[in-house]
Amino acid sequence: MSLAIIHSRALVGVEAPAVTVEAHLANGLPSLTLVGLPETSVKESKDRVRSAILNAGFDFPARRITLNLAPADLPKDGGRFDLAIALGILAASGQLPGEALDDLECLGELALSGALRPVQGVLPAALAARASGRTLVVPRANAEEASLASGLKVLAVDHLLELAGHLNGSAPLAAYQARGLPQQPTPYPDLAEVQGQLAAKRALLVAAAGAHNLLLSGPPGTGKTLLASRLPGLLPPLTEAEALEVAAIHSVASQTPLEAWPQRPFRTPHHSASGPALVGGGSRPQPGEITLAHHGVLFLDELPEFDRKVLEVLREPLETGHIVIARARDRVRFPARFQLVAAMNPCPCGYLRDPGGRCRCTPEQVQRYRAKLSGPLLDRIDLHITVARETTSLEASGEPAQTSASVAARVAAARQRQLARQGCTNAALDLPGLRQHCPLRTADRHWLEQACERLGLSLRATHRLLKVARTLADLDEQETIARPHLAEALQYRPGLGA
Missing domain, CATH: 3.40.50.300 (P-loop containing nucleotide triphosphate hydrolases)
Structure with missing residues (x-):
């Protein structure tokens, strides 16, 4: 097979758009061309991948290699595509079975020895991989983070050879089992x-x-x-x-x-x-x-x-x-x-x-x-x-705290x-929600309008005042906003007693 397709994920903001790494081998003078709007760190992956493949005991094909990171208009940076590029070259040259890569998404930076190093932004990629229904392959240092996406199958890998053994069936990897996370590791101040x-x-x-x-x-x-x-x-x-x-x-x-x-x-x-x-x-x-x-x-x-x-x-x-x-x-x-x-x-x-x-x-x-x-x-x-x-007193007051x-x-x-x-x-609450869920009695509405006019409150401040009054009514377990709620909400606006 002279063409291989590997799935990976870029990082744009807090999103992880899909990136397809296409590797094609053709006859001609040995060369490696990387296209698809790669940044400097991605262009440097050519040298890292070459050394990792050779040091892992594989042959680096002496052919004309073209690597395409699609879509071409999406900027790509970092070393997160190293593993996908290496797998693409090995699958295109027939050293790994290409069909085993169809259901995988791969992230990881390669060391020159073939070991995998962690990358940032793994969790957004894990959530996107879960939505796509594929298995995510990550460096072991990123596995616990990726496992936060419940329901996602994660393969934790330390070395390129370890993943190669899984793909050719000689040493299958078990899905990573999360160690379990604390639900509240540090209590808040009381x-x-x-x-x-x-x-x-x-x-x-x-x-x-x-x-x-x-x-x-x-x-x-x-x-x-x-x-x-x-x-x-x-x-x-x-x-x-x-x-x-x-x-x-x-x-x-x-x-x-x-x-x-x-x-x-x-x-x-x-x-x-x-x-x-x-x-x-x-x-x-x-x-x-x-x-x-x-x-x-x-x-x-x-x-x-x-x-x-x-x-x-x-x-x-x-x-x-x-x-x-x-x-x-x-x-x-x-x-x-x-x-x-x-x-x-x-x-x-x-x-x-x-x-x-x-x-x-x-x-x-x-x-x-x-x-x-x-x-x-x-x-x-x-x-x-x-x-x-407050008055300076080191003794607790008699009131219950x-x-x-x-x-x-x-x-x-x-x-x-x-x-x-x-x-x-x-x-x-938006404006329609404010009208629907914060109704006032006619007398209360007129009272509030006069108070806001006298204090010079803007319409935005008036709307926020209504939201606060709605919260006060909820604390009192009241379905409707009453005059005391409006009066207390008014006290929280600037200008009173300033």
């Missing part, structure tokens, strides 16, 4: 460890129940970071589909996806982070912090210290749940359905309205500091909470009501 701050804890409950964005404002040392770090522990566990999405993103970003399986991400980028670091980018687009926080929490501490241009790029993903990175050759779409929690000081020194009178900021300085945050961005944050300084477990139970019940009613969280 809300009971936070002293006082009852209003802020109530806001955390509302934010978790409806997947709302939250802004905490207050002097240094009042517990803003402490409160934010407790939010992931209040959220419902990830579903299997959500956990696979999160793991696939971390696989693409060259981070081990098994370290926190299946926990919700909690990302805390520093305020010096650039735009590409936050939203993703690069010549070969990579996911940024907002994508790494997909189905989790993105915590931005010292929010006004971020560059304003960096913060403005958050506006689109906060609305759509994804970000599109455009480059000259292609456009890559990354998921970014995250919950934003931000913290800031009330003024540059942080002690505005402090009872000790430590603040020396002028009104102009305070105004300039707050002007770093644009109105459209603040509109997209549903809950604005002032975290006041709210544990994360007890609050999480209320959150789960509220989320269940939302999913049963509308199929999504309240924060994700």
Whole structure:
């Protein structure tokens, strides 16, 4: 057989499009031509594959070899196609049976000795291979990650000779058996460890129940970071589909996806982070912090210290749940359905309205500091909470502490009501869903319209206020939104008591 076809997978964003590796041997002077829009690292695979084949004890055909990576318009990079290219050459030259390769998809970088090295982005390829119904061949170091795709047959290989023995029937390989993954390897910090701050804890409950964005404002040392770090522990566990999405993103970003399986991400980028670091980018687009926080929490501490241009790029993903990175050759779409929690000081020194009178900021300085945050961005944050300084006491108060477990139970019940009613969280309601699931009595509607007009709230802010009121009604197990729910939701908008 002078023509062989091998199946593999490329990596574009968090997707793994199919790539067919075609190997053809023809008479003529010995040469090897690689076509199909390969990047430099793929072109270098010719030398790696040649050495791997010879060192594995096979003959490298002294013929004119043409390798085509189809489709031709899909950019291809990395060493992930080495194994498929080597198998194609061996099958085309008759050293391996070509029919045994029809139901396989192969990924792996070859060492000069013929050993297989791990590659990144295996989990998206595993999910795509499962959908196609083929068996996935990966280096052994990637096998545990690939096994996250339940129902997929995975062959873990250490060396090219090992796979050759399986294909010619002399030493068949058994399907890889996963070692089993922990369901919750690291417990989240408990809300009971936070002293006082009852209003802020109530806001955390509302934010978790409806997947709302939250802004905490207050002097240094009042517990803003402490409160934010407790939010992931209040959220419902990830579903299997959500956990696979999160793991696939971390696989693409060259981070081990098994370290926190299946926990919700909690990302805390520093305020010096650039735009590409936050939203993703690069010549070969990579996911940024907002994508790494997909189905989790993105915590931005010292929010006004971020560059304003960096913060403005958050506006689109906060609305759509994804970000599109455009480059000259292609456009890559990354998921970014995250919950934003931000913290800031009330003024540059942080002690505005402090009872000790430590603040020396002028009104102009305070105004300039707050002007770093644009109105459209603040509109997209549903809950604005002032975290006041508590009295200094090292003894626990007599009030029973709210544990994360007890609050999480209320959150789960509220989320269940939302999913049963509308199929999504309240924060994700679109305009038709808002009209259908957030009806108001005539008197309450007129009252809300007057209040929003008096506070100068935009239409977007009004819609988000309604979503918060819907969450408050769900926490109270009420089918309709009442006046107290609207009044509490109004308290979470900026401008009241500022």
